[in-house]
Amino acid sequence: MVPQPTGAHVPDPPGTQAPMGEREFTRWLKARLAEFLGRPAEDIDPRTPFAEYGLDSVAALSLYGDIEDEFALFLEPTVAWDHPTVEALARCLAEEYASRGGRPDPDTPAEV
Amino acid sequence: MLTPTEGTGHTEGTGHTEGTGRTADTGAEEELRIQYRIADLERRFGDPVDPDNPLGIDALLAADERGELLAEAEDVLADFQLNAEFVPRRWGGRLDRVDTMGRVLRAVFRRDASLGLGYGATSFLAAVAVWAAGTQEQQRRVAELLLGGGRLAIAYHELAHGNDFVRNEFRATEEPGGGFRLDGVKQVINNVVRAEALVLFCRTDDAAGSRSHSVLLAEKDRLPEGRLRYLPRYATVGVRGCQNAGIEFTDCPVAGDALVGELGDGVELALRSFQITRSVVPSMILGGGDTALRTAVSFALNRQLYNRSVLEIPHARATLVGAFTDLLICDCLALAATRAVHLLPAETSVYAAAVKYLLPKLLTDTTYDLSVVLGANFYVRGGEYGAFQKHVRDLPMISLGHAGTAACQATIIPQLPRLARAAWFTGPPAPDGLFRIRDPLPPLDPGLLELVATSDGLACSLAGAAEELAGDGGSGLSARTGEYGEALVALAGELEAELRGLQEECAAMPAKDRTVLASPRSYAAADRYALLLAAAACLGVWRNQGAGQGTGPGAGQGADRAADPHGARAGFLASPVWPAVALTRLAKRLGRPLPKLPAGWEEHLLDEVLSRYHEARSYDLYDTPLAG
Known part of the structure; x- marks a missing residue:
């Protein structure tokens, strides 16, 4: 069940980016969700479930791919179902990121 | 009492298995x-x-x-x-x-x-x-x-929410002492009255989201009296014999062991199950397409107009040949989707949605074309040709049941950007086994099905197909193209170019277009993608016919030949005519330039249509002997 890296998109090496914490992930997720929903990022409440914004189950599944491409965090496709708000998902991503010491290794995808 | 048998499940005769092995x-x-x-x-x-x-x-x-x-x-x-x-x-x-x-x-x-x-x-x-x-x-x-x-009835959808079944309101409330209480209404459930048990999709959490529903198996004989009642039957345009009615549960207790899978796993389980059902139902309904074509052929042969049979009218001949080709296209896609469940379970989520989307659509178009041949007889509800209008009414009902067109497209669209960026033209092509119509398959294991496809072997098999057909790949395929070589190479090139164009477009697809708010352009992308998969399936089936196969684990092609009682006819699928015509029809739908086909293709296919009519053999890849 662990999605394998496809290798086509090579993310920036983590060292070249600012360290990612909950706040950074929140900002990124709000921007991403805003794109999904076609509304300003300021309007996204971090505690409102994605589904209440009209993000359907299948579209929510595609978020994990964005996360993988952007941060080389290899998570389950259902990560946005299990952490269904910006706040919850940002926390999950920050923990994943930290547990990898900011050095994700594409050869050993994390168990979620 | 039943007990499961061990191994991959061969229990009869000498067909036992050894190790991984099917010899x-x-x-x-x-x-x-x-x-x-x-x-x-x-x-x-x-x-x-x-x-x-x-x-x-x-x-x-x-x-x-x-x-x-x-x-x-x-x-x-x-x-x-x-x-x-x-x-x-x-x-x-x-x-x-x-x-x-x-x-x-x-x-x-x-x-x-x-x-x-x-x-x-x-x-x-x-x-x-x-x-x-x-x-x-x-x-x-x-x-x-x-x-x-x-019988078992399936009660997933609610009329008010359609395929947005995450909004479903039918409720199973957890009891403090274990078990659930069921409350709510499910409408338009086939066999709800006469089924002994129901598989119910229930809300088990008030929160919005994809972890708020669960699947329950409710066996009627284990439910207390007076807690469920049936609602009136729905009269329908098609599949009129089906007994679709509603059911209402009121404070009805069920035991905790009714829960199928884990609490909150309903949506995931539905999406996994749908991969199997969306693959196989379109394959089943090809039988209806067979009858529609067979009825039209019968009409064309028997009906005299302007002092000649309808079959002598060029438009009628073209329509029959076109319909037969469409049925072959549909079967190639159905074959790839159903075999993918076993061979490419990580990719089946898109293939299942694609076949459930495209096959009913192609069949609907084909049936409409055939109805023109039938003329006024299309409207007659009984008699010799009455089966035709029944098929026309039934087809959309079967297509709608459990996954409408839009729902299938909504499953495909969000996956396209990632496939475009990371799979197409980079991943390995589908294994030959996907296209071998009579080969054995590894056991069915729904646990291997992934919710999201990260690779796409079927689409990848289009990459380089033109070179292979032109003889640059060393596969010997070019030897089988004959006078159709030029057309096939050109068509394969067009399809590959179409996939390139689609790749560019999908890689750049805005996030908004992945949701239900997607622009019509995204829906068009899903349509093009499904047509490309169908084309890849046609090429794959043809490529795996005839010489040069039978190697590799589990291939069994030589034995397959021996098993084929009408092996002499295997030549039809190996000939380059049908794939050239099939790809032409698909390329036409995609708006690509079309090569000129050598003269005689229509007669070749019409001969096949007529001989399968007279000898009563099926209008699909299997050429199955039929009764009557």
Whole structure:
């Protein structure tokens, strides 16, 4: 069940980016969700479930791919179902990121 | 009491398995068993157009007019133990291959879609969640129910929410002492009254989201009196014999062991189950397409207009040939999707949605074209050609049931950007086994199905196809193209270019276009993608015909030949004519430039259409002998 890296998109090496914490992930997720929903990022409440914004189950599944491409965090496709708000998902991503010491290794995808 | 058998489930005869292994021998035996089963079913039903056949079209049309399933036909299916097709072999049934299920059920659907759905397929749609996630006890009970001739109803959708079933309100409230209480209404549930058990999609959490629903198996004989009532039956335009009604539960307790899978896993389980059902139902309904074409051929041969038969009218001939080609295209895609469940389970989520989207659409278009040939006879509800209008009414109903067009597109669209960026033109092509129509398959394991596809072997098989056809790949394929070589190379090149264009467009698809708010452009992208998959499937099937195969584990092609009772006819699928015409039709839908085909292609295909009519053999890849 662990999605394998496809290798086509090579993310920036983590060292070249600012360290990612909950706040950074929140900002990124709000921007991403805003794109999904076609509304300003300021309007996204971090505690409102994605589904209440009209993000359907299948579209929510595609978020994990964005996360993988952007941060080389290899998570389950259902990560946005299990952490269904910006706040919850940002926390999950920050923990994943930290547990990898900011050095994700594409050869050993994390168990979620 | 049933107990599961060990291993991959071969329990009969000498067809035992060793290690991973199905030898070429068991492959041939397996194919013979399948052919025997289909022949048996055909024989029991008899010639559909024989007016004296109590199970013929006349009787089925009359039952349809009455809004009933033909009781005698249900008896035949009970006697044949059709339900065993839906029960895994390890539980005593005959289910081990999804492609085979589609093939066997075509014999039913070509006579009556209501029967195919109402007697059988509905039970499978319900049971698949139990096979995927049920406990041993739940699987045993469902197997016993079905093998005993019982029925299972599937109650996922609610009328108000359609395919947005995450909004469903039917509630199962957890009890403090264990178990659940059911409250709510489910409408338009096939067989809800006569089914002994229901597979229910229930809200188990008030929160919005994809972890708020669960699947429950409710067995009616374990429910207390007076807690459920049935709502009036819905009259429908098509599949009139199906008994679609509503059911209302009021404060109805069910035990905790009714839960299928984990609490909150309902959406995930549905999406996983749908991959199997969306793959196989389109394959089944090809039987209806067969009847539509067969009816039109009969009309064209027998009807005299302007002092000649309709068949002599060029437009009629072109339409019949086009319809036959469409049926082959549909079967190639159905083959790839059903075999992908076994061979490419990580990719099936898109293939299943693509076949469920495209196949009914192609069949609908084809049927419309054929209706022009029938002229005024299209509107006649009885008699010799009455089966045609029934098919026209039934087809959209089957297509809508359990996943409408838009729902399938909504499954494909969000996956396209990632496939475009990371899979197309980079991943390996699909294995040959995906396209080998009679080869054995690894066991069905719903646990291997992924919710999101990260690779796409079928689309990748288009990459480099033109070079291979031109003879640059060293595969020897160019030797089989004959005078169609130029056209096939050109078509393969067009399709590859189309995939490149689609790749660019999808890689740049805005996030908004992945949601239900997607622009019409995204829907068009999903349509193009499905057509490209169909083209890849056609090429794959053709490539795997004839010489040069039979190697690799489990291939069994030589044995397959031996198992084919009409092996002399294997030449039709190996010839380059049908793939050239099929790809031309698909390229036309895609708006690509079309090469000129050598003269004689239409006559070649028309000959095949007519000989399959006169010799009663199926209008699909299998060329199956039919009754009558």
